[in-house]
Amino acid sequence: MRITLVNGLGRILPLNAISWLTGKISEVKLPKSLQTSLNSGFAKVFGIDVAEAEKPISEYASIEDFFTRKLKIGARPIAGELCSPADGILSVSGPAENATAIQAKGLTYSLKELMFGENSTETVSLRAWATIYLAPHNYHRVHSPITATLKMIRYFPGELWPVNSPSVGFTPRLFTRNERLVFELETSEGTLYLAMVGALNVGKMTSPFLHNFATNSSPLKKEGPQIFCLDKPAAIKAGQELGTFLLGSTVIIAFDESLAKGYRISKAWPSRSIRMGEALGQQS
Secondary structure (H helix, E strand, O other): OOHEEEHHHHOOOHHHHHHHHHHHHHEEEEOOHHHHHHHHHHHHOEEEHHHHHHOOHHHOOOHHHHHHHOOOOOOOOOOOOOOOOOOEEEEEEEOOEEEEEEEEOOOEEHHHHHHHOOOOOOOOOOOHHHHHEOOOOOOOOEOOOOOOOEEEEEEOOOEEOOOOHHOOOOOOHHHHOOOOEEEEEEEEEEEEEEEEEEEOOOOOOEEEOOOOOOOOOOOOOOOOOEEEEEEEEEEEEOOOOEEHHHHHHEEEEEHHHHHHEEEEEOOOOOOEEEOOOEOOEEEE
């Protein structure tokens, strides 16, 4: 009954179009004095720490510009060889049985489907994962949790369901249904896969490695999945920027079997906050 209801709502509600329209509204640039007041009100409503922003609040030309702000140099020191890729709540983590991850109590999803797409024939064994939920007040740039080589980014178009706690506990296969970018980060010890998962009003995701590309850039029907192979593999340091969200969403990382043997991910609980750069685990 629940699955039928949720699937039905997904077909009726224009979730992607709503998110696209929200994005367009957030791009609107107002006269500086009015925009500054709007940015200040936005920061107050959502409890955003403006003191750590790279620029004064008056220098952000739109809500999108302010929301995707960079931080002051040194605001997020990198701790250890495995660090958090984003600010947020470390809500779930642990070993993965048969590449299956926990979404919420009573709901699971396939890490292989998340990272490689539906009906993938990929044989990689994914053995550990962690989920970080970003709220509207969080810093919304996503960084590499490990020093690695980036060769490939996958894009999976999809729905844009909310990813807040009620929706995560109610919507079956939420993360594999939603739109996402997946970064494949190779290390000498194994491969880490990082998925930026879009959500309602977070349809726009970008990456400095994908020029002139943004997810949910049109309210019309999207093309199928795309694989972007970098012309030249990029040497990535832990803490280096990978992408940006508009508004809040979710980051999920997964380790292949080799990498899972070398690192133990920190224990998670629903109210545990974490900041980009903080240690996310330790070597086994």
